[in-house]
Amino acid sequence: MFDLIASGRYTYVVDAINYYTDWYNSTYNNTNLEHIRQLNEALKSNPALITNTTDEAFAYIQQGGYIYPSQEDTYEIYVTQSMCDLYRKESKMEPGP
Numbered sequence: 001m002f003d004l005i006a007s008g009r010y011t012y013v014v015d016a017i018n019y020y021t022d023w024y025n026s027t028y029n030n031t032n033l034e035h036i037r038q039l040n041e042a043l044k045s046n047p048a049l050i051t052n053t054t055d056e057a058f059a060y061i062q063q064g065g066y067i068y069p070s071q072e073d074t075y076e077i078y079v080t081q082s083m084c085d086l087y088r089k090e091s092k093m094e095p096g097p
Contacts, residue, residue, distance in 0.1 A: 006042035
């Protein structure tokens with residue numbers, strides 16, 4: 001997935017509320033989680049598309065070529081499952097320093 005983002009074949013799309021307030025995004029710059037470090041690296045060459053609303057992000061997903069992050073227990077995961085192929089990356093939170 002990270003290679004697809006870095007190459008520009010796919011774009012990471014996320015709505016502004018999740019991007020600026022979600023715990024997942026708040027750990028971007030200070031994390032021990034390998035998948036977030038890999039995502040950060042991929043986004044250096046192909047920055048995230050930040051939409052105003054979740055529905056706007058979903059509209060991009062339906063076009064194809066976009067990856068939307070969501071947590072397993074959120075509304076977004078159910079919507080995205082009905083719209084596209086689903087890539088599932090699981091990780092466990094590691095204790096902070």
